[in-house]
Amino acid sequence: MSEREIPPSHDPLGEVLQLLKLSGTLYCRSHLTAPWSVEFPPFEHSLMFHIVAAGQCWLHVDGQPARLLKEGHLALLPHGQGHCISGGADPLAGEREKGQGCCQGLFDIPVEKVSERLEVMHFGGGGEASSLICGVARFDHLTGLELTRCLPLVIHIDQLAEEEQQWLHSSMRFIEREAANPGPGSETLITHLADIMILQAIRHWIKQSGDTGPGWLTALRDRQIGRLLAAFHRHPEQDWPMSRMCSVANMSRSVFAQKFTSLMGEPAGRYIIRWRMMAAREMLQNSNRALADIAQQSGYASEAAFSRAFKREFNRSPGSVRSESRIMPQLSA
Known part of the structure; x- marks a missing residue:
């Protein structure tokens, strides 16, 4: 008898709250x-x-x-x-x-x-x-x-x-x-x-x-955009082209782009980059994972491509962020 697959949650906001x-x-x-x-x-x-x-x-x-x-x-x-x-x-x-x-x-x-x-x-x-x-x-x-x-x-x-x-x-x-x-x-x-x-x-x-206006919580509570966000949060390292995002949200390209930006206050592509870069910075500061692993987890095929994207986001290199995170505990000791 094969093991039953646990169905994905249909509560995107609930999924996020579980991670807190x-x-x-x-x-x-x-x-x-x-x-x-x-x-x-x-x-x-x-x-x-x-x-x-x-x-x-x-x-x-x-x-x-x-x-x-x-x-x-x-x-x-x-x-x-x-x-x-x-x-x-x-x-x-x-x-x-x-x-x-x-x-x-x-x-x-x-x-x-x-x-x-x-x-x-x-x-x-x-x-x-x-x-x-x-x-x-x-x-x-x-x-x-x-x-x-x-x-x-x-x-x-x-x-x-x-x-x-x-x-x-x-x-x-x-x-x-x-x-x-x-x-x-x-x-x-x-x-x-x-x-x-x-x-x-x-x-x-x-x-x-109730209605909190445009933003992350409002988008998570939307049936279509929330489903897309939940799927991305589960697997941020995978490829997320516009065609896949529209398919997950079950929306046309134009309607999806307009609705995502309206609810989130930023385009979908920008949100994905920002989320990946913030997650990468967290890994650099709080783990000893190799830069190549962090780049792959962030959806990049090479360290060079990841480093360029990281520097565009924070105006700092991944190496400088990691070095600083190692120096600070020594200064506070």
Whole structure:
């Protein structure tokens, strides 16, 4: 009896979300008493989140009104931009302190280091108490970087169903226990739970936002263009001439070209080159794969052709990107 072939997914957006994985997640259990304000610096290529376990606080992001985060709320900052959170009844107090540079810097506040993944902070003026779980992480797959380009500065989840809130709180308690007393597989468990929490926040935003306008998410949700994108993402190393793309999308050449550009904001050929080059840069920075292998995985028959395309995209050679990625860990050691 031959093995049955698993049919391909018919949910292109779901396929992309399956690839979202976080790395380097760090949690801080924050016990805060009013008045207090904490300034979080920007974290490049990372996302940050705050979960209010008890009490409430204000979230201040430049260019946006203060947001009140109550118990059970989750705030996700997909672009890792700097921001301030504060306690107390006056939402403008944190804004004033932030503008005057009076917010206490995150790294200036003493913390208790429980493990490599968990810290505990006690800070504030002794008034009304709040408890938060704050975290920073980064996506370790190219799809995460592309997805964040489509997301707003802040995703504020304030209307979770009761069972979802219970699951969120129990998950965070489990993460704290594993981080405080790590055992075999703790890192994997913590990372996967963080993946699920962040994914749930993004799914919630996608569901609530409806039409997000031209862009990657809109294209993935389109039946025809989404099918083509899913097929390409599965096999970016294969040849993708216009005739094949039109066949997969089941569209004529002219209609396909117009619709793809309208939904994505760039022509299909340009998207394929950009995706391949970003994936190649990621492999150069994070693996020891030979340049010839990376060129082949990027759809190029020779290293020379790949190197020319790479330099056109980033104005840098593949070799310089790889060399820099090897130097940086030495400088930070």
